[in-house]
Amino acid sequence: KAGVTQTPRYLIKTRGQQVTLSCSPISGHRSVSWYQQTPGQGLQFLFEYFSETQRNKGNFPGRFSGRQFSNSRSEMNVSTLELGDSALYLCASSFRQGSTEAFFGQGTRLTVV
Amino acid sequence: AQKITQTQPGMFVQEKEAVTLDCTYDTSDPSYGLFWYKQPSSGEMIFLIYQGSYDQQNATEGRYSLNFQKARKSANLVISASQLGDSAMYFCAMRHDTYTGNQFYFGTGTSLTVIP
Numbered sequence: 001k002a003g004v005t006q007t008p009r010y011l012i013k014t015r016g017q018q019v020t021l022s023c024s025p026i027s028g029h030r031s032v033s034w035y036q037q038t039p040g041q042g043l044q045f046l047f048e049y050f051s052e053t054q055r056n057k058g059n060f061p062g063r064f065s066g067r068q069f070s071n072s073r074s075e076m077n078v079s080t081l082e083l084g085d086s087a088l089y090l091c092a093s094s095f096r097q098g099s100t101e102a103f104f105g106q107g108t109r110l111t112v113v
Numbered sequence: 114a115q116k117i118t119q120t121q122p123g124m125f126v127q128e129k130e131a132v133t134l135d136c137t138y139d140t141s142d143p144s145y146g147l148f149w150y151k152q153p154s155s156g157e158m159i160f161l162i163y164q165g166s167y168d169q170q171n172a173t174e175g176r177y178s179l180n181f182q183k184a185r186k187s188a189n190l191v192i193s194a195s196q197l198g199d200s201a202m203y204f205c206a207m208r209h210d211t212y213t214g215n216q217f218y219f220g221t222g223t224s225l226t227v228i229p
Contacts, residue, residue: 104160
C-alpha cells in the first residue's frame, strides 16, 4: 500500500510570505501529526489531528496552523514566514492514537530567503 | 517532563559487525511506547522497531532488536551484521498511549557510519 505522501518535497519562499504543506496519510490511518526538524532544535512537535480534530498542539506561535479533512489528509500553514522557519517538516501517520506503528513521510524541505 | 537522551552523537562500526545505539528516557507515565527511526540523508524517517512499556519481551525486527531495561529506563537499539546501507541518523522516540496527546518526544539522534 502507498506510504505517507508529503507535497511539495521542496519549497523556497521569501520572508513575509505564507506557505501551505500537505500530508496524505496511509489509507485507513486517521491520526496525523506534524513535526519541524532543524539542526539547532532537532525534532519538535507542531500539532496532531485525529478524525478532523486537533488533539494536541506544540509550543509554536499562532503563525503555524493546520487542519485535517474528512479523508484524513492534513495541511499545515505557516503565515508571515521568517528565516527561522527554514526546516524539514515531517508528518506522521498512525491508524489510531496509541498505535504501535507510526510512519513518516519524506518531508517537505522549506527554505525561507 | 518527558525526555529522551541519546548520548552518542556519532558512532562507527565495521561492516558485518554488531552495534548498539544508546537511548534512555524519563517519564512518570506507566504506559508508553518506545520507537526507533532511521533517517537517511534523503530525510525520510523510516520506522524500525517498537517496544511497549508493558511488553515482557524485547522487540525484534529482522536485524534490529531493542534491549529494553525498564527499571533503568533504557531502550538501546542493537543492529546486527551491519551493512553499508545502515549508515544514517538514528532517532529514539517515546510516545504516551493516551487519547489526549499522542506526540513523539525525540532524542537528538546518533549518526551511524558503517565502514567497509
